[in-house]
Amino acid sequence: MTAFTNHLELTVPSAPQRIRELVRYRQLMWMLAWRDIRVRYKHSILGAAWAVVPPAAMMAIFTFVFGEVVEVERQRLTGNDSLPYSLFAFSGLVPWMFFANGLTGAIGSLVANRPLVTKIYFPREVFPLSAIVSAFLDFVIASFVLIILAALLHFYPNGWHFHASWTMLLIPFVVLVQVAFMAGVGLLLSMANLFYRDVGFLFRSIIQLWMFVTCVVYQLEATAPWKRILIQLNPMTPIIRAYRDCLIHGESPFDGPFAYATLVSIVSVTVGWWWFRKREFEFAENI
Amino acid sequence: MTKSIHVQNVFKKFRRGERHNSLRDAVGAWLRLDRGRRSQGGLDDAEFWALQDISFEVQPGEAFGIIGPNGAGKSTILKLLAGILRPNRGKISIDGRVSALIEVGAGFHPDLTGRENIYMNAAILGMRRKEVDRKFEDIVEFAGIRDFLDTPIKRYSSGMYARLGFSVAAHVEPDVLLVDEVLSVGDRVFRSKCMDKMRGFLDRGVAVVYVSHDLRSVASFCDRAMVVSEGCIQYVGGAAEAVAQYHEACIEASMLPSSRKKTLVDVSPVRFIDKTGRDKQTFTPGEEVTIEFDVRYNHPMARPSFGLSLIRTEDRLVMFETSSTRMHYQTPPAIEGACSRVRYRVALNVPPGEYLIGYHVRDRDSALYAAMQEDARIMVIGESISGGVVDLAPKVAVEEVDPRQHEMTVANVGRAVAS
Numbered sequence: 001m002t003a004f005t006n007h008l009e010l011t012v013p014s015a016p017q018r019i020r021e022l023v024r025y026r027q028l029m030w031m032l033a034w035r036d037i038r039v040r041y042k043h044s045i046l047g048a049a050w051a052v053v054p055p056a057a058m059m060a061i062f063t064f065v066f067g068e069v070v071e072v073e074r075q076r077l078t079g080n081d082s083l084p085y086s087l088f089a090f091s092g093l094v095p096w097m098f099f100a101n102g103l104t105g106a107i108g109s110l111v112a113n114r115p116l117v118t119k120i121y122f123p124r125e126v127f128p129l130s131a132i133v134s135a136f137l138d139f140v141i142a143s144f145v146l147i148i149l150a151a152l153l154h155f156y157p158n159g160w161h162f163h164a165s166w167t168m169l170l171i172p173f174v175v176l177v178q179v180a181f182m183a184g185v186g187l188l189l190s191m192a193n194l195f196y197r198d199v200g201f202l203f204r205s206i207i208q209l210w211m212f213v214t215c216v217v218y219q220l221e222a223t224a225p226w227k228r229i230l231i232q233l234n235p236m237t238p239i240i241r242a243y244r245d246c247l248i249h250g251e252s253p254f255d256g257p258f259a260y261a262t263l264v265s266i267v268s269v270t271v272g273w274w275w276f277r278k279r280e281f282e283f284a285e286n287i
Numbered sequence: 288m289t290k291s292i293h294v295q296n297v298f299k300k301f302r303r304g305e306r307h308n309s310l311r312d313a314v315g316a317w318l319r320l321d322r323g324r325r326s327q328g329g330l331d332d333a334e335f336w337a338l339q340d341i342s343f344e345v346q347p348g349e350a351f352g353i354i355g356p357n358g359a360g361k362s363t364i365l366k367l368l369a370g371i372l373r374p375n376r377g378k379i380s381i382d383g384r385v386s387a388l389i390e391v392g393a394g395f396h397p398d399l400t401g402r403e404n405i406y407m408n409a410a411i412l413g414m415r416r417k418e419v420d421r422k423f424e425d426i427v428e429f430a431g432i433r434d435f436l437d438t439p440i441k442r443y444s445s446g447m448y449a450r451l452g453f454s455v456a457a458h459v460e461p462d463v464l465l466v467d468e469v470l471s472v473g474d475r476v477f478r479s480k481c482m483d484k485m486r487g488f489l490d491r492g493v494a495v496v497y498v499s500h501d502l503r504s505v506a507s508f509c510d511r512a513m514v515v516s517e518g519c520i521q522y523v524g525g526a527a528e529a530v531a532q533y534h535e536a537c538i539e540a541s542m543l544p545s546s547r548k549k550t551l552v553d554v555s556p557v558r559f560i561d562k563t564g565r566d567k568q569t570f571t572p573g574e575e576v577t578i579e580f581d582v583r584y585n586h587p588m589a590r591p592s593f594g595l596s597l598i599r600t601e602d603r604l605v606m607f608e609t610s611s612t613r614m615h616y617q618t619p620p621a622i623e624g625a626c627s628r629v630r631y632r633v634a635l636n637v638p639p640g641e642y643l644i645g646y647h648v649r650d651r652d653s654a655l656y657a658a659m660q661e662d663a664r665i666m667v668i669g670e671s672i673s674g675g676v677v678d679l680a681p682k683v684a685v686e687e688v689d690p691r692q693h694e695m696t697v698a699n700v701g702r703a704v705a706s
Contacts, residue, residue: 028410035407039398119393120411121370121385281373284366285301 018277021123028122032130036105037137051138052145055093062089062217079219082160083248084153091248092216092240094146098139099182099236100207105131106186107203110194111287118284125276128190132182150247165250174242174253177265181235184268187276194287215240235261289382291463291494292345292368297377299338299363337363338518341377347462347492350485352505352512352526354498354533360518361498365389365465368496383462386412390467391452397441401432401451404440408455422458429480430454450477457484464488467498482508503640506530506668527668531569534641534666552648555581557663559644568664570635572671573678578631580646588621588650593629596645597637599676600664606637606676612651636678638671 041047063086066072075081078088106128110117113127154162193199211217214236220228231237238261242253338360345351353361366372367379369387394411395404405426409419419426427433430450432443440448466485485495485508499505505512505526512529514521514536522532558566560577570576578595594610611618611629621627629646644663671678 024413025410027416028413031407031410035396035399035403038403039396042398115390115393116411118366118371119390120387122411122413284371 015277018123022125025122025126029126029130029133032126033133033137036131036134040134048141051141055090055097055142056145058093058097059086059090066217076222077218079221080160084156084160087150087153087160087248088219088244089217090146090149091244094139094142095178095240095243096211096214096216096236097142098135099178100211101138102132102135102182103186103189104203104207105135106182107189107193107200110190110283111197111200114287117287124280124283125187125273128186129183132179132186136179146247162248163250165246167246167250167252170253171243171246174239174246177242177258177262178236178239180269181239181261181265184265184270184272187269187272191276191279191283194283210234210236232257232260235264237261289347290344290380291347291349291382292343292351292496293378293380294344294364294368295342295378297338297341297367297374297379298336299360299367299372299374300334301337301363303333303335336518338367338374341515341518341520343513343520343523345463345494345496347494348489349511350489350495350497350509350526352497352499352509352529353515354500354502354505354512354529355515355521356537358517359515361515362389362467364515365467365496365498368463368465381463384413384459385463385465386456386459386461387465388453388456388467389465391449391456393452395440395448395452398439400439401436401443404451405455408452409459412456412459414459426454426458429457429484431477446474446477453477453481457481461488462493464493464495465498466495468500502530502534502666503668506639530668531666534664535568537664552585553583554646554648557644557646559663559665569666569668571669572635572637572639572667572673574635574667576633576635576665578633578644578646580629582627582629582648584621584623584625584627586650587623590651591618591621591627592649592651593618594645594647594649595631595633597633598643598645599637600641600643604676606642607633610647610649635665635667636673636680637667638673638676638678639667639669641666 037048041050044050046053066077067074067085074083074085078085080088109127109131110124117124117127150162153160189199189203193203213231214234215231220231220237220241223231238255238257242258242261245251245253341360341364343351353364355361363372365387366389367374368381369385369389371387371389392404392408394408396407399407405423406416406419409426410416427436430447430453432447432451435443435447440451443451464485482504485497488495497505497509509526511524512526513523514529514533516536521536522529524532557578557580559568559570560579561567561570562575582591582593584591592610592612594608596608597606598604599606618627642665644665672681673679
């Protein structure tokens with residue numbers, strides 16, 4: 001009967017013990033994510049189509065602002081004369097929205113599930129991670145639309161052609177790097193928000209700024225050279241670039257900055273998880 | 288002997304109020320980074336011990352009750368056992384899978400259907416999907432919500448909600464089951480179903496820790512029990528003894544600020560004396576008890592009358608009420624300053640439970656009245672043949688009869704109904 005015998009003691013469980021526990025509760029992670037999505041779209045007419053609307057709306061706004069209002073040269077924005085700006089922006093906005101929504105969800109996740117945190121025991125990592133999973137499912141839907149858009153623009157008579165390249169096979173690796181970074185930051189900030197609610201409020205403002213210091217709606221080369229170094233210190237810049245390299249440019253995403261982003265992701269998930277586990281037992285009494 | 292639960296000298300402290308009241312405090316704490324860890328053993332001003340030096344063990348197949356007043360630390364103990372909280376000092380070891388019924392349906396989402404919530408809640412309790420698939424029918428059957436499986440549970444009644452929550456948790460197949468006051472919801476039938484389910488767990492060697500204010504269920508269900516008060520153990524031992532102990536402690540506490548009426552009469556606290564002349568508060572069903580109180584008259588009374596009532600605590604049902612007048616007992620007139628001792632001898636022909644004793648003094652001529660309503664309580668513990676509210680002291684006889692005679696009787700009854 002005892003499929004999982006655990007010997008619970010005062011000591012913090014070791015990392016392998018914890019991983020076994022997380023594996024045991026992986027279904028819960030999916031179910032919490034699924035619940036989020038069910039509940040999110042349950043009373044809406046468009047349903048899961050809402051996953052696509054926010055990035056599409058942002059794309060339309062930036063296309064309008066840069067194309068019609070201030071009329072920035074396309075070459076300068078995208079680094080490619082023929083590449084439609086809408087596709088460029090959408091290819092950045094889809095992974096960015098995943099990042100922003102996933103983290104926003106993760107940060108509030110512990111506080112939002114207060115009854116579960118205070119009444120039932122299971123690894124608390126499940127909450128921020130499931131928020132990321134739920135944003136990931138939106139990301140998958142939006143990605144399909146992105147690919148369809150790329151294919152459609154292929155037939156649009158403006159000189160740009162979509163080439164399905166082998167580099168598209170590298171996208172899952174880029175996703176993995178991004179998820180690791182999000183998991184680390186999400187674990188840390190969800191915990192911080194539990195102790196100080198200020199974190200959640202601050203984050204909502206910071207995430208706006210963060211988007212503009214990441215090359216989501218413009219290319220890195222559009223900025224002054226000395227600023228590029230600063231912008232590349234932000235690991236999201238190489239990650240967003242890597243998506244474009246794989247999907248649009250058909251180039252290998254592996255370069256110095258991306259290696260740096262990978263390293264930051266690994267450090268972030270390790271430190272985030274370690275710290276989270278260390279403080280976890282204080283959650284129920286401080287929430 | 289292997290132990291399912293072993294708690295050794297556990298201390299747990301809590302903070303009064305919030306962790307940091309201002310950003311200044313927060314920054315201050317940040318600078319002294321690990322302050323919390325250093326003061327692990329001691330207390331600062333804002334802290335208090337929620338539990339002190341708690342030790343007990345529970346064997347497989349044993350039901351262990353925890354009783355005590357509100358805020359005594361009962362739920363904190365369960366949360367420590369469940370792994371939600373960690374002790375500041377001491378050691379807790381638990382062998383096997385723990386299922387905690389601390390709040391039924393804690394993981395329910397009102398917008399999801401019953402079916403969806405079963406899967407959701409089961410996952411929260413650590414069940415695998417295949418396991419849930421296998422037990423799904425049983426869960427639905429036990430909760431009795433088959434017709435509402437695809438209804439969002441926000442439309443459920445609170446009873447249905449609780450039944451579903453208990454049902455999911457009861458199918459986890461734990462090695463250690465923690466139950467906190469969850470059976471108080473739901474009707475009588477469901478409650479007894481839950482009790483049967485928990486007895487089934489015990490038979491299979493599950494260790495059950497049961498926290499409840501329903502002393503009767505603790506006394507009947509648990510093997511051993513612990514009384515906690517203000518975070519300390521007052522008593523650990525047999526369940527019936529623990530219940531009696533707690534009961535007596537409650538009475539002492541409630542007697543202290545006894546509101547003696549300084550108006551018509553002064554009445555002494557009531558005493559309960561058993562056949563052997565001993566004072567006690569706990570009796571067995573059918574036992575004879577003498578209820579005694581002294582009255583000092585502050586006013587003259589021409590025809591004093593003394594009343595007595597027995598009220599069930601649980602639902603305030605008046606089980607029995609009488610007075611000396613009703614019993615045609617003649618009492619002499621009383622002058623101011625005189626004293627009387629009133630003695631009622633009753634047979635406690637009531638089922639087990641907690642009862643309040645009300646008594647009053649009244650003058651039949653001048654409508655002067657003083658009631659000592661629900662001042663005292665007694666506990667009845669043990670087996671009773673009565674499943675209702677009174678014991679009619681029945682005699683039963685079963686004998687064999689001629690089948691033809693039986694048919695005649697039936698026919699006669701039939702005719703009687705028809706006519």
